[in-house]
Amino acid sequence: MEEIICLEHATVRRQDTAILDDVSFSVFSNEHVAIIGPNGAGKSTLVQVISEEIHPLYSEHTKRILFGRERWQVLQLRQHLGIVSQSIQYLCNSTYQAWEIAISGFFSSIGLDFHHQITQEQINTVEVVMRRYGVWHLKNKQMNRLSSGEARRILLCRASVHDPQVMLLDEAVSNLDFPSRHQYRETLDTLDRAGKTIILATHELSEIIPAIKRIVVMKEGKIVADGEKKDILREDLLSEVYGANVFVDEREGLYTAWC
Numbered sequence: 001m002e003e004i005i006c007l008e009h010a011t012v013r014r015q016d017t018a019i020l021d022d023v024s025f026s027v028f029s030n031e032h033v034a035i036i037g038p039n040g041a042g043k044s045t046l047v048q049v050i051s052e053e054i055h056p057l058y059s060e061h062t063k064r065i066l067f068g069r070e071r072w073q074v075l076q077l078r079q080h081l082g083i084v085s086q087s088i089q090y091l092c093n094s095t096y097q098a099w100e101i102a103i104s105g106f107f108s109s110i111g112l113d114f115h116h117q118i119t120q121e122q123i124n125t126v127e128v129v130m131r132r133y134g135v136w137h138l139k140n141k142q143m144n145r146l147s148s149g150e151a152r153r154i155l156l157c158r159a160s161v162h163d164p165q166v167m168l169l170d171e172a173v174s175n176l177d178f179p180s181r182h183q184y185r186e187t188l189d190t191l192d193r194a195g196k197t198i199i200l201a202t203h204e205l206s207e208i209i210p211a212i213k214r215i216v217v218m219k220e221g222k223i224v225a226d227g228e229k230k231d232i233l234r235e236d237l238l239s240e241v242y243g244a245n246v247f248v249d250e251r252e253g254l255y256t257a258w259c
């Protein structure tokens, strides 16, 4: 198996605090990982380091090797990634039409610009993907007039149209209603069958489809546990990490947790 993401000793500091603290993390092709942990644990920061939205501090021990390369032109890197995150949703909250945001996934841009040349094949693909997510009827609606759940589904379209090798999903199900979550999980299953790699950061354990077998737990900028789902999604371990009595239930391979 090929190592597609390799981070070694990555630290990110903000205002004298290490929000990512000497983290080493690797992912192999066709392996899926769910990242969980309390609010402020550093999950989004880790995802942003992987997508090169932010950079770790330089040290002689720090490494970030993505798809076998240490240096990337960021737009080229993003061709390999399908990203859904709160920060991208914020950027997409614009007067662009939903369709323009979805198709801009081909260019790793937010919406279209005069230099983007769209092909008929791309137009057809966007229609197929938007229909799959049940948002084709919203194609001409402005992003800033969509509900947050509708906008999130457009972002999922944008992240998938270019058929990336890795899906980086940070709280991707936020604001999705129950049927949309079900359909989102089916999409994750499809990505798994297509041999894609799924990395998701979430508070919603039901997002973790059975094919995702590895769970990474973060707390205070560090990885505090990394292992198989059955060994990690345990009430004692989660209660310790979250500092509260956490109850865990499993049904048909899907988990839920509550306090």
Ligand SMILES: Nc1ncnc2c1ncn2[C@@H]1O[C@H](COP(=O)(O)OP(=O)(O)OP(=O)(O)O)[C@@H](O)[C@H]1O
Pocket: 014, 015, 019, 037, 038, 039, 040, 041, 042, 043, 044, 045, 046
């Ligand atoms: N630009 C910034 N300046 C200062 N602190 C920041 C900045 N960005 C993030 N942080 C802090 O870094 C910590 C980690 O944030 P991050 O968003 O990675 O956590 P998270 O695990 O994704 O949290 P959540 O589950 O709430 O989304 C938080 O305490 C946050 O307040």
